[in-house]
Amino acid sequence: MLGITGGIAAYKTPELVRRLKDHGADVRVVMTDGAKAFITPLTLQVVSGNHVSDSLLDSQAELAMGHIELAKWADLIVIAPATADIIARIAAGMANDLLATLCLATSAPIAIAPAMNQQMWHAKATQANINTLKQWGLHIWGPGAGEQACGDIGLGRMLEVDELVTLSSDFFADKYLQDQHWVITAGPTREAIDPVRYISNYSSGKMGYAIAHAALRAGAKVTLISGPVNISAPRGCELIEVTSAEQMYQQALTYAPQGTTFIACAAVADYRVADIAKEKIKKDNEHMQLSLVKNQDIVADVAKLANKPFIVGFAAETQNIAHYARGKLKRKNLDLIAANDVAKAGQGFNSDDNALTLYSAFDEIEIPLANKQVIATKLVSLINQHYLAKSTKP
Known part of the structure; x- marks a missing residue:
């Protein structure tokens, strides 16, 4: 009331x-x-x-x-x-x-x-x-x-x-994650071009922050590694703020081995500028060329750790969702991957709503369109079910 x-x-x-x-x-x-x-x-x-x-x-x-x-x-x-x-x-x-x-x-x-x-x-x-x-x-x-x-x-x-x-x-949360530590990445990264410009993407961080909220309510210890966002971190989480993909990579590889579960929800830039200009680049020419180099793959390298946690990746796609998601699941050696179609209006980047499909090597589960906090609550429960199933295997 x-x-x-x-x-x-x-x-x-x-x-x-x-x-x-x-x-x-x-x-x-x-x-x-x-x-x-x-x-x-x-x-x-x-x-x-x-x-x-x-x-x-x-x-x-x-x-x-x-x-x-x-x-x-x-x-x-x-x-x-x-x-x-x-x-x-x-x-x-x-x-x-x-x-x-x-x-x-x-x-x-x-x-x-x-x-x-x-x-x-x-x-x-x-x-x-x-x-x-x-x-x-x-x-x-x-x-x-x-x-x-x-x-x-x-x-x-x-x-x-x-x-x-x-x-x-x-007040009403079931503390079923009481003994777990979840490490979650969220938000975009920014790859500097010069002191005033950067390359980024449309991620708002809302989905990752919603997952952090849901995991906290379920009793987990939560470490949230976040790129630049305009939302407040959930009360009670450990917040690690980063800007670039390289910074997120270093923090993820530091904290992931401490966790029971690693959720790679951040929209990490695939490439960064090879040589960041020390001064603002002037608008002197009709065209400007940037040389880009590939960033390290955070979730794939976490999956290579000797003491790796249970790993959940995210795939934001615009076509052939199942094909690309299952490919990433297998190629990067993940336990689960949550995929969504960001080309659809009213869900995904910057929206308050989302719809996901959760893939494992053995099944796929649809989570229909709903508020991201509702999606996160369902997703956390499903992740835990798969985590417990894997933990109890002989």
């Missing part, structure tokens, strides 16, 4: 509801009167697909003891944004609106995502209330730091939607 109170961050809640539903959650929304000044109940009803509750004294709902039914229904109550007011009222045990009453009546875990001016967050009363809620076992998610709506800079921002979705998902 999502509780929304009267803070400017309430405008983010439709996206939060949508993302939670992408992860399979059934979301019911409870709004305070203050929340309705920032976002309408109708908006939340449309994105959640459920009736929005906003009154403790709803005569129709109370015929069935609506607030008690809601309190029993919830597996997790997330209050986001949580203003200083709702934090104070919960800490005081008040029941003067529906949301505060639910917090008293539920046995479900409660998570508070504070959102307020930085001075209000640091106020002694707020800190005392937060400490009380922590002692009672409530979960405090945030706040984050940064520029606020009032112009102040400091602690008090509600955590970003991605962070709240991850924290919520963690």
Whole structure:
């Protein structure tokens, strides 16, 4: 259940509801009167697909003891944004609106995502209330730091939607990767031409980061080796930032032997410039020729390690998907390869959605088009099944 109170961050809640539903959650929304000044109940009803509750004294709902039914229904109550007011009222045990009453009546875990001016967050009363809620076992998610709506800079921002979705998902995750260490490459690489230009590709890193999220939720230790991207690393992973294919190669060969599973999801440049210009190349001629040399093959060289982990490659193709994927699987001595058609609209590079086919030497499994986080959750489970099957072979 999502509780929304009267803070400017309430405008983010439709996206939060949508993302939670992408992860399979059934979301019911409870709004305070203050929340309705920032976002309408109708908006939340449309994105959640459920009736929005906003009154403790709803005569129709109370015929069935609506607030008690809601309190029993919830597996997790997330209050986001949580203003200083709702934090104070919960800490005081008040029941003067529906949301505060639910917090008293539920046995479900409660998570508070504070959102307020930085001075209000640091106020002694707020800190005392937060400490009380922590002692009672409530979960405090945030706040984050940064520029606020009032112009102040400091602690008090509600955590970003991605962070709240991850924290919520963690409550229900099966920790079946508890004893595993996954090393994952993600994103593009950049191969310098001169100090201001480079060769790269369209990879956003979203798929690799989604896999890192899913592996973390399943209990794995995760090392994420990432090229330049514009998304935040999953909370709890070890992030190794690189730029070039050579840097990614060195880090992959360093960390892969420490892992149980190596996922080569990055879109690594096949070639680099032979001689990088030390000064910016001037536009003096109609044509410019670059001499390129081949980069080392990261996943193939990881597969040559004496103590190699379980290895999963990726193949982003535009035609003959199965033919090229199976060729790479065999040629590079991989355990699995996940292939996708990046020529199709609405999936692959820079999209939030994807569709994959997972190939082994013995089978192939279709993962149909869905949000990349949903794809990643299914993929992590399938990889683990193949990993366990290989590990238990005599």
